[in-house]
Amino acid sequence: MAISDLALIDAWKDVLTLSKLTAGEQVSLLVSDDSNPQLVSTARIAVGQLGGVLTILQLPPLNGDVALSRDKSGYVGHTALRGNRPALEAMKHSDLVIDTMMLLFSPEQEEILKTGARMLLACEPPEVMLRMKPTLDDARRASAGAARLATAKTLTVTSKAGTDFRCAVGQYPVLKQQGFVDVKGGWDHWPSCFVATWPNEGSCEGVIVIDTGDILLPFKRYAREPIRIEIEGGWIRRIVGGFEAEYLRSYMESFNDPDAYAMAHVGWGLHKKAHWTTLGLYDREAGLSMDARSFYGNFLWSSGPNTEAGGTRDTPCHMDIPLRGHSLFLDGEPMTIDGRVIPEDQK
Numbered sequence: 001m002a003i004s005d006l007a008l009i010d011a012w013k014d015v016l017t018l019s020k021l022t023a024g025e026q027v028s029l030l031v032s033d034d035s036n037p038q039l040v041s042t043a044r045i046a047v048g049q050l051g052g053v054l055t056i057l058q059l060p061p062l063n064g065d066v067a068l069s070r071d072k073s074g075y076v077g078h079t080a081l082r083g084n085r086p087a088l089e090a091m092k093h094s095d096l097v098i099d100t101m102m103l104l105f106s107p108e109q110e111e112i113l114k115t116g117a118r119m120l121l122a123c124e125p126p127e128v129m130l131r132m133k134p135t136l137d138d139a140r141r142a143s144a145g146a147a148r149l150a151t152a153k154t155l156t157v158t159s160k161a162g163t164d165f166r167c168a169v170g171q172y173p174v175l176k177q178q179g180f181v182d183v184k185g186g187w188d189h190w191p192s193c194f195v196a197t198w199p200n201e202g203s204c205e206g207v208i209v210i211d212t213g214d215i216l217l218p219f220k221r222y223a224r225e226p227i228r229i230e231i232e233g234g235w236i237r238r239i240v241g242g243f244e245a246e247y248l249r250s251y252m253e254s255f256n257d258p259d260a261y262a263m264a265h266v267g268w269g270l271h272k273k274a275h276w277t278t279l280g281l282y283d284r285e286a287g288l289s290m291d292a293r294s295f296y297g298n299f300l301w302s303s304g305p306n307t308e309a310g311g312t313r314d315t316p317c318h319m320d321i322p323l324r325g326h327s328l329f330l331d332g333e334p335m336t337i338d339g340r341v342i343p344e345d346q347k
């Protein structure tokens with residue numbers, strides 16, 4: 001359903017205020033050909049009304065000839081910033097970068113964050129952004145989950161469908177997404193609310209069963225039959241099942257990159273206004289499906305790159321796979337049971 005410019009300007013102002021934008025701060029707005037025009041035009045007005053000093057960086061699209069879909073997460077890491085010194089320098093001298101084209105996983109993003117600039121990714125459809133507009137309560141839940149995850153040594157996951165997975169954690173930082181960015185050098189994503197980390201190298205073992213109705217991203221499809229993922233020593237070794245498994249195998253093989261099979265971030269969703277059902281209701285090419293990634297109580301796991309965590313695997317193949325009805329434990333303490341969030345401070 002359409003969103004008025006006025007409503008979106010107000011939402012931007014709320015999110016930018018939560019992101020501690022103050023008058024006189026340098027703001028870079030990163031735009032590409034597939035940025036949502038209403039998102040860009042309303043961001044410009046909101047930044048101006050809050051007194052930010054705005055620079056708009058319009059960069060050409062990239063990867064269209066190598067990606068297998070239009071999804072911004074369908075081919076990650078290699079962005080139009082590569083070799084573009086003026087654009088990169090502009091962002092490194094900014095207090096806040098608003099990214100509507102998706103720099104996520106790129107080495108340039110890490111370079112920008114190291115300068116102390118804070119970054120906010122924003123590229124979902126306006127109606128999704130408005131419905132899932134972040135609140136302090138989202139931040140409270142995400143912070144509670146992140147704090148627990150930061151002290152964990154082991155993460156185990158089970159499900160009635162057959163998942164039986166375990167890994168050690170602590171080697172890599174905790175990823176907290178709360179929807180706004182309020183710390184120097186921080187990165188966040190509107191809309192989102194989940195916590196995750198990357199397993200210790202070589203420590204993932206077991207089986208993950210993607211059941212009927214679970215979600216495969218960036219395919220943006222519900223699995224129509226179970227897929228069994230067999231993991232040893234941190235790597236996906238076998239993908240077993242029928243057509244769905246064959247499709248996933250072929251997609252991953254097409255990148256011809258062994259790093260595509262590494263286990264990447266694992267965690268759980270904490271957004272109360274995200275729904276696993278919306279994937280079936282929206283144009284699949286409209287956004288990133290942050291509903292799926294962050295719905296309350298999901299088990300979100302992924303494969304491929306770990307550059308975001310400071311690692312060296314920069315494969316462009318990145319699957320995000322949110323599952324329903326799973327139970328996730330940290331050192332034996334339940335974070336979710338059968339898809340229900342358990343700790344009081346994450347409710």
Ligand SMILES: [Fe+2]
Binds near residue numbers: 265302319
């Ligand atoms: Fe991911």
